[in-house]
Amino acid sequence: MAHPHLPTTEAAVTAIREIAGEFHLEMTVDDSIGADQTSRRTSSGAFAVLDPDGSLPHEAYVELGGSPSVTVQVYPEDDARITVDGIEFADVPRDAVPAFLRSVHGGLAHVKSRFFPPGWWLVVPLPGDVTYKELVTGASLTPWMNRAVR
Numbered sequence: 001m002a003h004p005h006l007p008t009t010e011a012a013v014t015a016i017r018e019i020a021g022e023f024h025l026e027m028t029v030d031d032s033i034g035a036d037q038t039s040r041r042t043s044s045g046a047f048a049v050l051d052p053d054g055s056l057p058h059e060a061y062v063e064l065g066g067s068p069s070v071t072v073q074v075y076p077e078d079d080a081r082i083t084v085d086g087i088e089f090a091d092v093p094r095d096a097v098p099a100f101l102r103s104v105h106g107g108l109a110h111v112k113s114r115f116f117p118p119g120w121w122l123v124v125p126l127p128g129d130v131t132y133k134e135l136v137t138g139a140s141l142t143p144w145m146n147r148a149v150r
Contacts, residue, residue, distance in 0.1 A: 003095040003096050003126075003127075004095065005095055006095050006097070006098075009076060009094075012074045012097055013060050013062060016097065018098075019098055020064055023066070024066075026064070026066070027064055029061070029062050030061040030062075031060050032058070032061075059074060059075055060072075061073050066105075067144045068085040068104065069083075069084075069086075070082065070083065070085075070101065070105075072101070079091050080092045080094055080097050082101075084104055084124070085122075085142045086142070087122045087135075089132050089134055100124055103124050109125070109148060111123070111136065111150070112150060120141060120145070121135055122134050122136055
């Protein structure tokens with residue numbers, strides 16, 4: 001199943017804002033606009049504000065309140081990095097961000113234990129049989145992760 005297309009960073013932030021409202025979460029946004037301000041711009045020259053094609057890149061860092069702690073860094077390159085209780089999911093397509101957040105806050109995301117290799121995995125299923133899994137590092141699970149163990 002294809003996710004609705006989010007053509008810009010601002011469209012992604014608007015979609016995240018709707019989800020924050022849906023789940024009654026506080027939200028803060030920090031925008032970085034211009035090639036000289038965004039974190040992953042390597043194609044522009046020093047002190048350049050525009051990309052070589054004349055576009056103005058826009059990046060946003062979003063923090064959502066509540067449990068679990070969630071941050072979303074939306075990049076101009078059509079992807080995002082989502083961090084859930086300290087576990088980082090890199091290279092999530094920008095179009096999949098709303099479904100990812102709905103899965104986390106809607107109770108579909110869960111923690112799974114494995115005997116081999118041993119460890120805990122944070123699993124975030126999305127519609128269309130897409131699943132993101134990341135190893136939970138650290139000595140113990142957070143309270144939210146403990147409640148989400150299956």
